[in-house]
Amino acid sequence: MKDQDKTKEQLIEELVALRQRLDELETQTLTDNLTEEQLNFIVEERTAALKESNDSLVVEVVERQHAEKALRSAKDQLQTVLEAVPGMVSWISSDLRYIEVNQELANIFNLPREQFAGKNIGFLGTSSEFYELVRDFFASPEKETSREITSIIGEETRYYLIVAQKYDEGRAAFIIGIDISDRVLAETQLRRAKDQLQTVLEAVPGTVSWINSDLRYIEVNQQLADIFHLPREEFADKDIGFLGTSSEFYEFVRDFFASPEKETNREISSKVGEVVRNYLMGI
Structure with missing residues (x-):
């Protein structure tokens, strides 16, 4: 076929093929003109380069294997720690x-x-308080926070202490939830x-x-406090x-603690204001 009858694409393909052939001929001519010593030098040089490249590849493979082993070890250690945490853990x-x-968090909701x-x-729909806590935490400049929240687990209301800490320059948070319901x-x-006790005490007709x-007050009811306006x-x-109102009361209590008795009672007198009053004391 004459050139004038060929398409543009055919002419381009022939031109590319011609250039490749010229390159091959030039390379062959160069090789033919080299001495044996020059050829040996080229072979040695390329062999050395190949060996260096291979050595680098071996080092890279070994380093990668070590890194993968260290990563697996770190993940195993992290998993061990997480399993020891007495609560739910999440990354958000x-x-x-x-x-x-x-796994504990997943188990609570029976999900993988x-x-x-x-x-x-919020996809579980169990606690708006948790959602608001996390949302407000990310919106704040704080690096860590904690709060008690409620959550519905099944049909039961549970109480959790939530502790959160940001990482990755505030783009994520590590959150632990500890069940404090008990x-x-x-x-x-x-x-x-x-x-209930206070209600009973207020109904008691006395102090x-x-x-x-060691003869010190732990607590008193309101009636006793009112008598002495304290x-x-x-x-x-x-x-x-x-109060300095009754040495008899002091001696009565002191003697009771010094005795093996479990209970006792006695009538004593006590000065209230300017009036001496009599009381039946029971312990």
């Missing part, structure tokens, strides 16, 4: 999405750990018991006091004789 990004959670990754922290329940029951064995807290840790 500043866009309020879970990065990862520990990977189910949390990339999800908004403590909160105990405190609630204690407050309820104290309220009531708690005294320890606030109740004024009695706490004071010697029972600080």
Whole structure:
């Protein structure tokens, strides 16, 4: 086929092929003109370069293996620590999405750990307080924070102490949640018991006091405080004789603690203001 009958693409392909052939001929000519000594030098030089490259590759492979081993070891150590943490652990990004959670948190909600990754922290719908805590924490300049919150687990209200700390220049946070429900329940029951006791004490037609064995007041009821026109807290840790109103009362309590008796009673007199009054004391 004549050149004038060929397409542009065919002419370009022939031109490229021609240039490649010329390069090969030039290389062959150069090689033919080299002496044996020059050829040996080139071979040795290229062999040395290849060996150096191979040595570098071996070093890189060894370093990578060491790094991978160290990473596996670090991950194993981290996992051991996380399993020892007495609570839920989560990593959360500043866009309020879970990065990862520990197994305990996943178990509480009967979900696989990977189910949390990339999800908004409110997807469980169990605690608006937790969502607000994390949201406000990322919006603040604080590096760490803690707060008690409530959360619905199943049909039960649980109480958690949340501790959070930012990392990665504030773009993520490491958060631990410790279940304090038993403590909160105990405190609630204690407050309820104290309220009930206070109700009973207010109904008692007389004075009531708690005294320890070193003869100091622990607490008194409101009626006793009112008799001496003092606030109740004024009695706490004071010697029972600080009012100076009844040596009989002091001796009665002192002798009771010195005796093996578990309970006793006695009539005593006490000066209240300018009036001497008689009391039946029971311990």
